[in-house]
Amino acid sequence: MKFKLIIASGLFLSIFSGNLLAQDVEAGRLLYGVCSACHGPNGEGLQALNGPRIAGQQAWYTERQLQNFKSGARGSDPRDVYGQQMAPMAQTLTTDKAIKDVAAYIESLGG
Numbered sequence: 518m519k520f521k522l523i524i525a526s527g528l529f530l531s532i533f534s535g536n537l538l539a540q541d542v543e544a545g546r547l548l549y550g551v552c553s554a555c556h557g558p559n560g561e562g563l564q565a566l567n568g569p570r571i572a573g574q575q576a577w578y579t580e581r582q583l584q585n586f587k588s589g590a591r592g593s594d595p596r597d598v599y600g601q602q603m604a605p606m607a608q609t610l611t612t613d614k615a616i617k618d619v620a621a622y623i624e625s626l627g628g
């Protein structure tokens with residue numbers, strides 16, 4: 518009986534977290550609106566604005582870069598001209614959750 522309960526709650530949790538993930542990608546899609554100007558609507562990149570292709574990039578890497586831009590570890594040196602274009606954009610992602618959501622959305626893009 519107890520065993521069945523554990524299996525049932527495990528199933529419930531996995532379904533629940535699956536739903537959470539879907540919501541995160543959806544929230545990320547909304548946040549991505551501002552990004553599309555330089556990275557393209559599908560993350561395909563736009564060289565004219567120096568925006569690299571980011572579609573399909575692994576979320577953990579995108580998250581780290583966005584944190585680096587936010588903290589100034591990236592994009593604060595005046596010689597880092599393109600990084601300086603990106604840094605203020607990372608500031609629009611005001612919470613860690615926003616960064617995770619947009620990174621999840623970018624990973625889902627096919628470019």
Ligand code: HEC
Nearest residue numbers: 551552554555566567568569579582599600602603606619
């Ligand atoms: C004004 C144009 C512009 C906008 C808008 C913009 N970016 Fe960028 N982004 C850039 C440029 C330019 C670079 C390249 C920086 C470099 O060369 O180091 C970049 C780099 C990045 C990188 C690093 C890619 C890598 O491989 O290291 C990520 C991630 C990123 N942008 C995500 C975003 C997200 C998410 C948004 C929206 C919140 C956004 N960008 C909005 C111009 C922009």
